[in-house]
Amino acid sequence: MIEYRIDRRSGVATYLQIVQQTKQALRLGLLEPGDKLPTAREVVEATAVNPNTVLKAYRELEREGLAEGRRGLGTFVRGTLGRGTADSALRAELAGWADRARAEGLDRDDMTALVTAVLDETFAADGGVPDSTRTGQNTPENTQGDHA
Numbered sequence: 001m002i003e004y005r006i007d008r009r010s011g012v013a014t015y016l017q018i019v020q021q022t023k024q025a026l027r028l029g030l031l032e033p034g035d036k037l038p039t040a041r042e043v044v045e046a047t048a049v050n051p052n053t054v055l056k057a058y059r060e061l062e063r064e065g066l067a068e069g070r071r072g073l074g075t076f077v078r079g080t081l082g083r084g085t086a087d088s089a090l091r092a093e094l095a096g097w098a099d100r101a102r103a104e105g106l107d108r109d110d111m112t113a114l115v116t117a118v119l120d121e122t123f124a125a126d127g128g129v130p131d132s133t134r135t136g137q138n139t140p141e142n143t144q145g146d147h148a
Contacts, residue, residue, distance in 0.1 A: 018057035027082035
């Protein structure tokens, strides 16, 4: 089950932090359709947020088709996002990169800025379409491209 962590200094509304963390868990495959989300009471006890904040987040997830409230049973994951998994080879590579970056003195904000810049460049260059989709082929030459 997902455990929400609220950062009160982030400037991001609490309900949005819950929505974002749920979406991240969906993208990573940590949550799948049919999984039960924590009850509002459980989230309130763990994070000391207002119950209405949790309910607002769950309503937003429902509106987006990612969750479904079942009267008397709770809120359940209905949809999914992305194709990443928590144990994928890409994640392992990224974790290795993060370890190397940290060893070279980069902090979290430095790494976030660097990754964001690379993603912005990557998706601006091709309109957000993966190389293999544009060419119709999935070869090492066009999946690594100039972005490696």
